[in-house]
Amino acid sequence: MDNGKIRPCELAFDVDGVIADTFRAFVEMARNDYDIQIEYDDITEYDFRKVVDIDDAVSNEIIRKILEDPLGMGIKPIPGAKGVLSRLLDMGPVLFVTARPHRDAIMMWFQQAMGLLNVDAMRIEATGNHLDKLPILLDHDIKYFVEDRLDTCYLLHEQDITPIVFEQPWNRKPHPFQTVADWKDIHDKIDWNVLP
Numbered sequence: 001m002d003n004g005k006i007r008p009c010e011l012a013f014d015v016d017g018v019i020a021d022t023f024r025a026f027v028e029m030a031r032n033d034y035d036i037q038i039e040y041d042d043i044t045e046y047d048f049r050k051v052v053d054i055d056d057a058v059s060n061e062i063i064r065k066i067l068e069d070p071l072g073m074g075i076k077p078i079p080g081a082k083g084v085l086s087r088l089l090d091m092g093p094v095l096f097v098t099a100r101p102h103r104d105a106i107m108m109w110f111q112q113a114m115g116l117l118n119v120d121a122m123r124i125e126a127t128g129n130h131l132d133k134l135p136i137l138l139d140h141d142i143k144y145f146v147e148d149r150l151d152t153c154y155l156l157h158e159q160d161i162t163p164i165v166f167e168q169p170w171n172r173k174p175h176p177f178q179t180v181a182d183w184k185d186i187h188d189k190i191d192w193n194v195l196p
Contacts, residue, residue, distance in 0.1 A: 005191035008088050010143035012095035014133075015106055015124075017148035018078065018166045019085070019096070019114075022066055023048075025075040029062050030054065046149050046170045067100055070109040077114045080183025088190070089118040097136050097145070101128040130155075137161055146186060153177050164189070 016022040023043055030036040038052055045051045049059060066073050088094045100106055103126040110116045110124070125136045130152045137145055138159065146164045147153055150171045153163035157177070164186075165171055165179040180186050 003191060006144050006189050007191050007194050008091050008094070009194075010141070011088075011190065012097055012137060012140065012142045012145050013085075014145070014147045014149070014152075014166075015096055015098040015100065017168055018146050019081045020070065020106075020109065021076045021078050022070075023168070023170075025066060025070075025073050026062055029065070029073065030058070034058050034062075041169045043169050044172070046151070048170070067102070068105060070105055071112055075109065075113065078183065080187070082114050082116065084183050084187050084190075085114070085116060086118075087192070089116060089121040091194070093121045093123050095123045095125070095137075095140050095142060097125045097127065097133045099128065099130045099133065100126045102126055134159055134161075146180065150175055 013019060024040055027038050027040050030038050036054055036058070038054070042052060049056070066075065085094065098106060103124045106126070107119070107122070107124055110122060111119065116122065127133055127136065130149060133152060134155055137156065138161070142161060144162045144164055145156055146166055147156070148166045148168045148171055150165065150173065153165055153175065156163045163177045165175065165177045167179050167181050180189070
């Protein structure tokens with residue numbers, strides 16, 4: 001970041017809440033299939049069960065469907081993600097690190113829901129939990145990680161990885177990290193003049 005911009009090879013991305021509008025799909029399914037009235041902005045904690053009145057069995061069922069079948073759930077990309085990621089993938093490999101337990105379903109989602117077909121440049125690591133993101137990022141010499149979960153951001157910060165918080169209702173608490181409101185903000189942080 002010599003010129004104040006991030007080199008693409010030093011940047012990686014979380015998936016849910018950053019690229020995939022997963023929580024919005026959760027809210028829609030809770031409303032439509034279970035008649036549970038939740039507003040997206042009511043999810044003021046990443047662990048939404050602390051702030052949303054929902055039965056554990058119902059929330060577990062919705063989460064299972066989200067993890068196993070993001071396409072069938074109709075999860076949409078967050079606006080602007082496709083354009084920025086397409087451009088990055090044309091420049092070289094892009095690392096995506098998700099706490100999802102399996103990569104295949106989200107890889108299909110990237111291809112079909114987002115239309116990102118440059119599969120050879122996509123590096124998707126599914127860790128199964130948030131703590132295991134750190135060693136993968138360190139192994140790939142990542143310096144900047146776009147993430148929506150504040151607890152993960154603090155963990156990364158302790159290991160000299162700069163978290164960039166993608167603003168969501170559940171991370172609007174005081175924190176010391178830089179934030180982005182949308183994919184235009186992410187675009188503006190990237191050094192697009194670096195040769196692949």
